[in-house]
Amino acid sequence: MFGSSKRTKVMGVQFVLAIVHAATLCVFGQSRSALGANRIHCVTDISHEFTFYFDGRFGRNYVGENGINVQNWGTLSKYDFANANLLILQSSSSPCQYTPADISAVRQFIYEGGGVLVLGDYTTFRNEKQYRLNALAKQFKAEFINQKANKPLKGSSFLSDKKIDSYSPKTIKLTRRSGWQVLIADAQSHPVLARRRIGKGMIIVASRALCGHRPDASDPINADWWKPLLVELSAGKPVDPKHRPKNQSPENEMQRDRLPIQYSDYMKPYADAIYGVYDKCFPVIEKVMGVPPSKGMLTKLILLPTGGGGFSSGSAIGLAAWWGDFPEKKYGMVELISHESTHSWVHPFTEPMWNEGIATYVGILVGMEMGLEKDAAATLEGWIKGAKRYDPEMTKYDLAGGKDVPHSVRMAKPMWIFEQLRKEKPDIVARYFQTKRRLATRDSIKKYTAHDSVAVLSIAMGKDLFDWFQSLGITVDRDKAQIKMPTLAANR
Ligand SMILES: [Zn+2]
Structure with a gap:
């Protein structure tokens, strides 16, 4: 890495093996798990902002043994989602736009059953006036806003008994009556994580601060509930567990x-x-x-x-x-x-x-x-x-x-x-x-x-x-x- 520690790696190569559970395939016959729907095939987008953390560390902490995580370095709308069932979108103060083509690719992926996790943290690039990730979030009736969440954060529904850790979360504005279910809110009931079903799939918008950020992945906060949540989020779309999802290089x-x-x-x-x-x-x-x-x-x-x-x-x-x-x-x-x-x-x-x-x-x-x-x-x-x-x-x-x-x-x-x-x-x-x-x-x-x-x-x-x-x-x-x-x- 420049000016702090050594950062030497070969781009986009991750030696994670797809483990095919043959026994599961036999026992469950035609069930969903037989089709591989319970295996996560996750693609993390680092094309709008590159961070070392999202280049594999996020996947290690939160996908882990439940599947495979690959990276998208190239233009998002050109990614082949055929064998992926989970997409992680994230960016902070980046000038890279979420283009109409990107947004329609994401929309189609959700309609076909894919799960999308949008991790936001409101901030702007230099003197720009907008947070770029909002161009995408707003299409789904959500908006990351520049308002600090007040701790303690509280989970509801199946997160009600979970401890909710975070760094410095901000809140999310949701359009009323658009079908959002708030799963985590701050002390004043402002949304911090919410989900919404769309087509066969689902989208979750969440504060970026609910995840770790250390480049050595030593802070897997909330992994106890993120992991099952990501399994559920990806469950709407079957994937072929025998074939790895693909990294996409800058094209x-x-x-x-x-x-x-x-x-x-x-x-x-x-x-x-x-x-x-x-x-x-x-x-x-x-x-x-x-x-x-x-x-x-x-x-x-x-x-x-x-x-x-x-x-x-x-x-x-x-x-x-x-x-x-x-x-x-x-x-x-x-x-x-x-x-x-x-x-x-x-x-x-x-x-x-x-x-x-x-x-x-x-x-x-x-x-x-x-x-x-x-x-x-x-x-x-x-x-x-x-x-x-x-x-x-x-x-x-x-x-x-x-x-x-x-x-x-x-x-x-x-x-x-x-x-x-x-x-x-x-x-x-x-x-x-x-x-x-x-x-x-x-x-x-x-x-x-x-x-x-x-x-x-x-x-x-x-x-x-x-x-x-x-x-x-x-x-x-x-x-x-x-x-x-x-x-x-x-x-x-
Ligand atoms: Zn160096």
């Missing part, structure tokens, strides 16, 4: 000069601008890094509908389309592209001490080269200031093996180290990666360690840096490095 892939760029229809307006920044950044990243990208890396760009960061799977990089107030502001996108590209550049060995720190540092250096010195300098200063709050002398935290290193120190101590070296050799980052590319190969070593990285940096500097690193509290040992240095003078 547009345009070949550009440097590499293809992949995006959904919603992301189309950003594609040219983001590719344009990438195109300008690429030669500058190459100059800062001193080497071209590693072979087979950086073969595709994927546009993510989020302001929240990106990922690198080595070959593909995902970019948050409205990161750092893009397209109004440019620096953030330059830094993001450089950051995620650096992850692809450092292969085949990720950096043991500064994989994230150096990625952002390269972004800062690229920003400086591209005439965005003010933003770049302010960013660097901010990081180093943040780290010095924990460690004013930069001697306390061990990047090589230390536990509990504060995030800002893990990110910025490497920047500070390279800044010291850059005073003497302004192109030290390039020299470092050139030396690494030459000496750290799959043939020469199995694993690239912190010891190797200081050996490489020493060779690049023309100075033995081990004593200096040790004086900075970093436990590296020149005898443990597999990459051997010639005899070099010590630093300072």
Whole structure:
């Protein structure tokens, strides 16, 4: 992930196996469960807003053993719902529209027996005046509103004896006499979760705050009642349990000069601008890094509908389309592209001490080269200031093996180290990666360690840096490095 923790994954691949209960099929003959109606085939929409949580964590927590969860990254109206019986819709402050085509696809899915869960949390994108998810909710006579729900929340009907947990819920406005049944309300009886039958299917609108949100899925709040509720919601449509529902990738892939760029229809307006920044950044990243990208890396760009960061799977990089107030502001996108590209550049060995720190540092250096010195300098200063709050002398935290290193120190101590070296050799980052590319190969070593990285940096500097690193509290040992240095003078 950009600027906080590592986010490296291969898009849309989930190794969840469909378990076919043959015994159930025999015993129940023609019953609904024999047709597979009790298995959930859930598709979670992350095409209107990408979050790591809805990219699989939601499904793990709330679909779980009751079925399979896949993701829709592409344009919603193009998803093939044939073998799905549950759709999760969610988005927060995203500018992506729920188009008339999306709405009619959702409507048809419900009429055919599908279950739809709409998780909303009223908020608007920048200076927009509307919460996009409402364009869909209103079609079904519901509206997410900007009104806090007052706790305690209370369940009714079959939720009356359940404990209702939540983060910061807001309430939902329902059109009277449109058939909504409120299942959870706040202390003043404002709806927080309601359901409505439509055709053979059902829709539930609910506050997003009734579900977990941690990217590691460690907060499965309300799973005890969400799980059976989702089974019921999906029960109106039989699915074939022998066949998995499908992930849908962003469906547009345009070949550009440097590499293809992949995006959904919603992301189309950003594609040219983001590719344009990438195109300008690429030669500058190459100059800062001193080497071209590693072979087979950086073969595709994927546009993510989020302001929240990106990922690198080595070959593909995902970019948050409205990161750092893009397209109004440019620096953030330059830094993001450089950051995620650096992850692809450092292969085949990720950096043991500064994989994230150096990625952002390269972004800062690229920003400086591209005439965005003010933003770049302010960013660097901010990081180093943040780290010095924990460690004013930069001697306390061990990047090589230390536990509990504060995030800002893990990110910025490497920047500070390279800044010291850059005073003497302004192109030290390039020299470092050139030396690494030459000496750290799959043939020469199995694993690239912190010891190797200081050996490489020493060779690049023309100075033995081990004593200096040790004086900075970093436990590296020149005898443990597999990459051997010639005899070099010590630093300072
Ligand atoms: Zn990163």
